[in-house]
Amino acid sequence: MTKLLDILITSYKHPEYLDECLQSLATQTWQGFNVHIIDDSPGNPVQPVIDKWRAQGMVIEFSQNEQNIGGIECLDIMYRRTHSDYVMWLHHDDILWPQFLEKLLCEGLLQHPECGLGYSLYQRKTGDQIQPDTGVYRPALSTGPHSVVHHLCITNWIICSFAILKRSALDEVGAIQRHVLRDQLIGLPTSAYPDQYMCARVATRGPAYVLDEPQGYYRIHASNATNRTGGELRRITESVRTYDYIFDDHNIFDKATRYLAKANAHGRLLSDVGVIQAMLQMIQASEVGQELRPMAKELLIATHQALAPLIYDDASRGRPFVTPRPHLDELARLVQQL
Known part of the structure; x- marks a missing residue:
């Protein structure tokens, strides 16, 4: 049976986080999705977690990388293997609340087909501590459809784990390959913020459905992308490069x-x-x-x-x-x- 949503999970070490992530999928009140996982940590530390959830009935398409290739390359591989109308890139260390898919996809995007993407807010989780906010600059928008492309020229507040994109809209603006090719051209392991660049491109194709409430936890820890970028003093450089990408895309923006x-x-x-x-x-x-x-x-x-x-x-x-x-x-x- 064809599912409406492909959930693409990029995994890197920390099998305990992946276990919590899959638990949050198992408890979703809406279950019309496929699960695809690529683990990018050689040595296969997450196989026991995959086996556990398969044994409990979760259908998972799983691949193990023998060499680390980076999250965006993993995402591109999974994206080209899948075909559902909607797609989301879920980081293995983030947690969705039970009604996330029901509220954002069923009550949001499916009721507003003009929207090329939708997102919810989120809370931050550091260890056992919860911060009840996103901790970033963001537009204060009410629940419903809004144009967000100009806001995305100023700040990056949409975390891909809490966003769903319409595949047809993403395909119109180069899908994941557009970022992969830019990475290859720059020759760096990280060149610009892929979630911001991806959402900004899709936002040119129509409004975004905003769910103005948190629907999960964004985990902050020593090895996640936000911490690594800030720790290596690349945050500003990557931000500037993201805006340069937008400026360069004459055929999109x-x-x-x-x-x-x-x-x-x-x-x-x-x-x-x-x-x-x-x-x-x-x-x-x-x-x-x-x-x-x-x-x-x-x-x-x-x-x-x-x-x-x-x-x-x-x-x-x-x-x-x-x-x-x-x-x-x-x-x-x-x-x-x-």
Whole structure:
């Protein structure tokens, strides 16, 4: 029987985490999915976990790598083997709550076929400690369909473990291969954030279904991708490269989106001038400004739309807005004058 969703799990060491992850799939209130796992840790430490869940009736397609090839390569292999209408990339160390698939896919994406992706919020889990927030900049969006492509030019808050993508939309924008080829071109083990780049591409094909509530735990530990990137002082470099990818993709992103990504990289990551000021400087510049001034209103509207709902999602700080209201009000007045 054909299932509606392929769940692609990339596994790397820590069989105890994979066991918890599969437990969270076994308890889903909606079960119309296939499970595919590639373990990327030579030595096969997770085979006992696979055997355990197979014995309990879970159908798992499992492959073991003899050499480490990286998560994005594993994802691409599984993606090209599968064909369901919807797909999600689940990290083996994350945990889904029982109603995640029912709420995000059945009550969300299937009711809104115009959406190319959907995501839920999540909580952070470090050891036994739970932080009731995402701990990142994110747009405060209500449950339902929203355009998110401009927000993804500013910040990366969608964790792939809590996102579901429509395969047809992802295929239209190069699927996983687009990132694999960029990795090969750069020649680095990590080059840009694949979840942000993937979601941004799909977000050009329609709105995202937002589930404005946490539906699982994102685990933070010494060997996961976020910690490794930060520990190796590559976080900013990889962020800038992600926005460079967006800027380079002329055939996917429109000009306003591409220059918004460039203004963010320049104003927020490569200097302290801020996104709004960076965009204004670009519009007024002697060279690139000649191209941008005719579309100044479109660029400033995109900047306002991207920044206005952004909060810092830290419960202990009250989830403050990122951009001061006076700055946004001044930007809105400038837009009205154009």
